[in-house]
Structures are given as structure tokens and as C-alpha cells.
Amino acid sequence: MSQVAVIDCGTNSIRLLIAEISGSTFKEVIRTMEIVRLGQGVDENKAFHPDAINRTLLAVKSFKEIIDKNKVDKIRFCATSATRDAMNRNLFIDGVRDILNVQVEVIPGEEEAALSFTGATYQLDQGSGPFLVVDIGGGSTEFVYGDKKVISAKSVNIGCVRMSERHLINQPPTMDQITSAIVDIDIAITQAAVSVPINSAKSLIAVAGTATTVAAAALDLSKYDRDLIHLSKISADKVHKVAQMFQSMNKSEISALPYMHEGRVDVITAGSLVLSRVMAATGVVEFVASESDILDGMAFSLIN
Template identity: 50%
Template sequence: MQVAAIDCGTNSIRLLIADVAGGALTDVSRRMEIVRLGEGVDRTGRLAPEAIERTRTALLGYAAEIAELGVDRVRMCATSASRDASNAEDFRSMVRAVLGVEPEVISGEEEARLSFAGAVNGLNAEPPYLVVDIGGGSTEFVVGFERVEHAVSVDIGCVRMTERHLHGDPPAPAEVAAAEADITRTVDAALRKVSGHGAMTLVGLAGSVTTVAALALRLPEYDAARIHHARIPYDDVAKVTADLLGSTVADRRDLPVMHPGRADVIGAGALILRVIMERSGKLSVVASEHDILDGIAFSLA
């Protein structure tokens, strides 16, 4: 069976087309576009028309590839931004027109479950796992062994924290301190809710984490195979975070592993990861290239 999974978040929209057999996924195609669907949602409570149009343009390309390959099943999940927006129906009607399926605006708990399923498949590390999916608008905290035991979704993400706090280029120390205080309060509450301090292995998902891992590994270019399941020590995460927050957007964009559309929000994403490591007491994080997208694909099988 061939399936297509689409994950539309606050910052990016991603496609995975995969063959599913015997409980395993074989990638046919993985694509990602930065569309910033959630631009301004934290401030206005609405999806901007230009953000919906950027998403529509990316989705047109995905729909063409899905049709060309004759995929058996399609599932599209939309997360933080489209949960929060008062005009989410504008987004949903656009998706129906382009893709021909209803986008599922999933809850934070479902987002957490799918992320966990994608992340722990094939992971060789000591459970229980604390899986954190740092998105654009929200971050999911999930604790479990082979399945989810506890999960919570909280409204901190790289886009949301940048828009709320980090206005300078580079951000001023006072802005960083305000962001860190905001993140710390939320992380502490989330860790208490999921009993995160007792987990043995911290697993980090999504573009902020994998970009920090690529920088910590000093890769000459983005290499998903090198990043997947790499274990990054806290000291390396702290150094990368300080470097990113101390540099301009233009400087970040020049880094060889940096996606241009992530350069303005990566400092906040790295800060969220660093605070999670500090508050949970974890000395390292395992970066995973498998996440909610893989969980969506597994759900279709």
C-alpha cells in the first residue's frame, strides 16, 4: 500500500509518500516548504490571507505528486495555527478545493500521540522516553515506553516565541531573558503534567531540533542520515543556542545547514530545546528525523 501523509504546522507544510508493508515504512518522497501559516496568529487570532495563499501554492505541488503516483490513501493533519485561528474554515475550504480531502485539525493530544509513534519506531535507546516536538506555535511533551503514557501540548513554539519576544536583530539580552522566562514557566508546568523528570531518554523532533543538531555536529550541509538518532550533549546545545541568539538573521541564513525560511525563528527554537534540557535534567538529546509525519503515515496502514 502506498500512503501520503501531510503535516501542516505553524511554520512548515511537509509531505511524506511511503510504501507500507509489514509494519515498516519505505520512503518514496519527502518534501518540506516553509509557508509560515501561523504568521501573526498569536497577535491577531486569525490566519492571514497571504499565509493561506502560500500554503495553497505548496499544497498544489503536493497534490500533483500524489495524483501522479496514484497514492492509495491520503491524510492531512493541521496543527497549532489552524487550531488557534478564528477563520480556520477559510483554510479548511482551501484544502478541500486543492487536495480533495478534509484536513483534520487535530488536538494537541492527538498531535502528541502521532509524534510519539513516529519518533520511537526503530529507536535504540533506554525507555521511558520523553519526546518533545518543538513546532512553530506549540510544543508537545510525551512520555511513554512503547506507547504514550502521558502527553500535553503547550503554546510555546519558535514562531510564537519570536513574534512575542525576540524583536531585535539580533535580539537584545532583555528580549532573550523575557522569552526564557516565558518558556521556563511553560516547560516546568508541562514536565510536571507528564512526569517528564523520570524519563531516561530525551528525544527531540522537528526542524528546530534537527537544525541545532546539524550545527552541533558541524555538518558541511544538511544531512538527514547523519542527524537521525544523533545524540547531542547539553553543552553543545547551549553553545549553538548562544551563537544563534547572538547572530543576525542574515548571518544565520548563511549557515550551510540552515533552511532560509527557518533563519528568523531558529534562535527561539534552540532556546526552547535548551530550557527543556535544563529543566528536565537531561544531559543529552537524541535528534530524530522521524516524527508526526511518520506517525500520520503509520495511522493510514
């Protein structure tokens, strides 16, 4: 039995998982998240804002306290879209090293996709494959196709933070803003489809906060319930209706939803629009919402 700690730092959130793993046996010890918006302004400026770095390093310090209280054999820290794009990424990387004494891995989109695929599918019946795993993050969205292993993958820059900053400036957004976002999103999905057979999967699995929040909305939950969301099946029709619902609401109305994390209030409209356009492009009738994702894939990577 090996106990590992893995940290995934994206554009919107930073997340920690501590797990005990033995072979294919996986036991979650701790899973926690903080919304830090590391990617604040990165799409426009190609650099981290000092405030964003400070917020994220404070979260890293809190994660260190948790890790120190739990004896772990290995630690892995991966950073994704925002860190890939930021020219001053070393300010962040050096700060993490000073706190945790680990090297931040700035992983390419295709590796991010592969790790998400492993995490999203290890609990699933292989008879429901081949799978298309879609990971809508803050800065990018990963498309990965495979069965027992990854066959093809592509990362495109249509994350919920990036689309919010680039297009959906108002809440509710204007029709012109929605239209320009759809054009951007559809172009990126078309680019992904060149590398990934997005129309060939038997099951579409969607991971990360956008997908699970859309699932919570579709299920009309009275609070965010990870157990009820995990492996729930959400129809394409409900996804489109949820996306339209968010487009019609102001920030106060979105914030008042009982399942809504405060750090997603200003980006869920863009994120749900991305998921809606993915559903339309793939033609699938439903997606499976998975609470297992890149963190789980990272954890397994440490014992293989």
C-alpha cells in the same frame, strides 16, 4: 503493501510524506517540505493572514501534483497549532478541500504529541526507553512520555514562530527580550511537567526542524545532511552553546550557515532557546535528534 500520503501543516512549514507500509516495514518514497509560515501573526491576531493562506494553498497544489504522480491508497491531512488558534480556519480548510478533496483534521495537541511519539520511537531499541519525545514546532511544543505506548502528553504554546513574534523581535535579540522569552518558556515547561514526568525518561528524543537544525549546528555540518543528523546524540552543553551562538548572530550570519534552511533564519534563535530550556529543565545529558516524526506516525495511523 499499502502506499499512503500524509501532510502535516504546522505554523511554520507544511510537509508531505509518501510511504509504502506493510506491517512494521516502512519504505519512504518521497519526503518534502515547504516553509509557508501559515501562522504569520496568529499569536497576536488569532486569525490567518490572507497572504499566509495563499502561500500555503500554493504549496498544497504542488503537493497534489506529487501525489497524483504516485498511486496512493489513502491520504491524511493534519493541521496543528496555528490552525487550532485561527478563528478564520475555515478559509484554509475549505481551500485544501477544493484542491485535494480531503478533509483537514485540526488535531488537538495531545494527538499531535501521540503521533510524534509513534514516529520518533518506532525505529528505536525499546530497551532505551522510557522516552520523552519533544516536538518543537512553530506554534507549540509537545511533550510526550511513554515506553511502548504513550503514557502521558501535553502541548504548550511555546513554538519557535510564536516565541519569535512575541519576544525575540530583534536579531540579535536584546537581553531583555531573551529574559522575557525564558520566563514564558519556563512557565510553559512547568505546566507541561504537571502532566508529563519530564525528569523520568531514560532517553530524550527531539523531533522537527528546530531540533534537527540545532543538531546540524552542533555537528558543524558543511550542509544539511539528514542521514548524519538522524539518531545523532547531541550533548546538553552543545545545545546551550548553539543557542547562545544564534543569540549572538545577525540574520545575515545565520543565513550564511551552510545547513540553515532559509525559512528558519528568523525563528531558529527562539527555537534553539526553547530546546536549551527543555534540556535544562529535564536535566538530561543529551538528546537524540530524530528525522522521523509526526509524519511517520500519521503514515502508520492509516494502516492500523
